[in-house]
Amino acid sequence: MTIAGSDSGGGAGIQADLKTFQELGVFGTSVITALTAQNTLGVEGIFPTTPDFVKQQIEVVFQDLAVKAVKTGMLFSPTIIETVSDTLKEKDVQLVVDPVMIAKGGANLLQSEAVDALKSQLLPLATVLTPNIPEAEVITGMSIHSVNEIEKAAEKILSLGVESVVMKGGHLSGKEAIDHVYFKDGSYFAIQSNRVNTTQTHGTGCTFSAAITAFLGQGKTLKEAIIEAKKFIQLAIEHPLNIGHGHGPTNHFAYNQMKKSFEVVVHES
Template sequence: MVPIALTIAGSDSGGGAGIQADLKTFSALGVYGASVITALTAQNTRAVTMVEPATPAMITAQIDAVFDDLDVRALKLGMLGGPEAIATVAQRVQGRGVPIVLDPVMVAKSGDRLLPPEALEALRQQLLPLAALVTPNLPEAADLLGTTQATSEAEMAEQGHALRAMGADAVLMKGGHGTGEICVDLLIEGGATTRLTARRHITRNTHGTGCTLSAAIAAGFAQGLPLGAAVARAHAYLQGAILAADDLRVGSGHGPVHHFHKVWAHD
């Protein structure tokens, strides 16, 4: 049977992030993707112009419909919106027996806020304890912890351990918002810390990187990969998608990464 992963996130009408990025990533990595849409967004590579949340009843119905019929092997949580949606998702996914990758989406690449500040506590209390892995970037980790953004690997590690103490099984601290020629991510699980590095590629076309990475990890879980292998493969896949992003030339703002860079190229 084909492995199945489920993404619960917002829709991106521009196609570069959210549900659309997740489904593209699942497909590129050989996983069947199912989806639960938590919000409709009107957005492109330049801005988010409108957000319309799904009702808790619709979110519940979508989750139940998928799990009632599909053999879901992994779950990715992305943009969830406000406290009501977070509470609904937490209540419906706990106890399902599948690993959960939590991408704490808070701000779009355009700078538009996607998670209201009042939803932060719900995210901390209700979703972090359910996560097999949480994948914050540096600003997201700081927001979750109520502190300043990490500026060194030591501070990244310290914040990663603090997030684990809040309930997540493991934390992937993403260093894309850092500085220097080498971008460093830290995978923190138990007493072990794994360092993943990549040369920093200067491009404006990074829309959907966080969604893509977390979805790629969930795809690995759905295929039975252990945490370290799933994260390492996802990291390599994202680097390839970023390196090929400029070839797409989609939009006039922050364009998307190239999810199918191993399948087709654009000249």
């Protein structure tokens, strides 16, 4: 299940999540938290769903279908976060939280007052949190520019109750992009891949977290799911579709076309 906003441009949100689920061979269900009018150039409008209807969407799906894993994306408001948290507390599922805050074009996708609700209510339920560096800075109140600061920020995030956190390295500098993965039991690993100089990155966070969700739904361990999801998003970025006039979407087809000849580098602690 994906609980997120609808992207009318098809590159992020519900649409990216369902495309990812389909490519990875799992059946996707969806709960729409907001409608957006957007394309690769930016978000023109946001129309949020009511919290009661968000709850109804979740409950109706769970009443009929055996949901194995859930991801959240754009939740927009404190009341929607509270509703999603209260509803998921009663469900026995693995939860992937992508703390969607700002669109590639700069639009705010999470109200500022919603950050506290995210931290206090949703994160304690999370199997894994997948923030980029700017999102991690908002959640922790820290500036993050180094590996040492990444580790300190991860410790702060783990203290909020999440089981694990993937500190994505795409916003840092360097020839390689390195994601640092920390678990509450103290274990750690990192995933290294080539940094790609491209503007075709719309929906990367949505797609990566959706891939983790799909692999968890298939029964992979969390570590296996994160590593394989990294392959999925890396290939999606390296082989762009080159559509639109702004931040173009990633290529959801690439993984199934090229996964047999591609690996990422995993560094164990």
